[in-house]
Amino acid sequence: MSGLPATMRAARFDAASKKLSVETVPVPAPGRGEVVVKVAACGICHSDLTQLDGHFTPKLPVITPGHETAGTVAAVGEGVSFWSPGDRVVVAAGRPCGTCRECRHGGGIDSCEKLEIMAFDYDGAWAEYLVTPAMTLVGVPEHVPLEQAAVLADAVSTPYGAVGTAGLRPAEAVGIWGLGGLGTHLVQLARICGASPIVALDPLPAARERALGLGADFALDPLDEATPDKLAEITAGHGLDVAFDCVGRGASVTQADRALGHRGRLVLVGMSPDQLDLGAELNFVRRRHSVVGHLGYRMKHLSDLVELVARGRLDVSGSVSAILPLEEAAEGVRRLREHDGDPIRILLRP
Known part of the structure; x- marks a missing residue:
């Protein structure tokens, strides 16, 4: 010592x-x-x-x-x-x-x-x-500021791990509910993975505007009654392939699940004590939806992110x-x- x-x-x-x-x-x-x-x-x-x-x-x-x-x-x-x-x-x-x-x-x-x-x-x-x-x-390499490296240790690495949990593939339609630290970085990571389109959802106008600047194709207010119809229009009626809920509240989880298409995957990233209501079990069987919780990341995820930042792939x-x-x-x-x-x-x- x-x-x-x-x-x-x-x-x-x-x-x-x-x-x-x-x-x-x-x-x-x-x-x-x-x-x-x-x-x-x-x-x-x-x-x-x-x-x-x-x-x-x-x-x-x-x-x-x-x-x-x-x-x-x-x-x-x-x-x-x-x-x-x-x-x-x-x-x-x-x-x-x-x-x-x-x-x-x-x-x-x-x-x-x-x-x-x-x-x-x-x-x-x-x-x-x-x-x-x-x-x-x-x-952490010398040219990477330690302040940026600190952000990687959860705000970026947890969504990076969630991308893996979702099995996200290029050209899949993605919705991201909640544009705080986790959701904002999910927008960037989904863009790197080639997701298309990327729909970002948050009640705050500034958060939606920021998401558009970071790579989202659309930014919607989840509290707007027209949002479900807009999601259907954006995906040509097919629904989302992957929905990430970074809010953790019952209402956002329900909305995210209902926006999924056939074989859609809902990944729960945010946390709260809310009880979830995902509706009739029959819908999951017929539409083959899957719901999975995600927490944290692996050491390789953290190492990967240091590499991406160091190489300028992720800002x-x-x-x-x-x-x-x-x-x-x-x-x-x-x-x-x-x-x-x-x-x-x-x-x-x-």
Whole structure:
């Protein structure tokens, strides 16, 4: 732990009182197979809001939020030979449980049956330093800003994984409900995959306009009564091949499912406590619809995205809406909750 300070500043959330405050806490020490990362930036995500609002309860009574982060290696633990202090890295937002069947058989982070989620199961990265297993890191080239790399760790990698879950193919018609961090990047990724047409749906006019600029062919208001007819017209009556719901609310899921055509696939990406009503089972049998939930990503997905950004194939520079100091974490949360400035990602810089 040589070279690390004794204490650091970190945002701490008390699940009982629902209070978020920035405090001075000890700097974590790396255990065997772990590294300590000096945080350069960490995003504020809608899933952070669900925890702060009490919809999801963290495993720890007091926890540090934040799971979209990049920085530099500050210290390495015993047994870590492939990372060194000063290495630029992006950190995956989860770690293997170490006890499930897959972990016991050596499956690792991509096969774990009970993957632990950063900032929900263990302390996250709204802090100056973070301790994480060495296997959760992906190197970041010097010319890629660490602020952009941080966004990759969920806002881009989760939709990238969802594209794989959907089995999206070129020339398939795609609808994307919700144009926050996940949906906005799904528009870009669907474009890279050759989807056609791409229909983006969000009640906010600014979000729809942004989606058109990033590659959507059409942008619709899901609250407009004419939207179902417009979707049918856009797809020449065939319906969508794939619908991604990044909202997670019952109404958006129902609308997305009804927009699907024969053998359509509905991928649930957003999260909420809403109950879902998908209608009569007979419709799924006759139209051969499939519905699948999607969460997270694999390490290769994160590595792929670093490659795409590094090569200029994917531009996420516009995804960084604002960078605030750690002490203004509550202000960042307010901006995201109230859609102040229509942010894609607000980052905290310790």
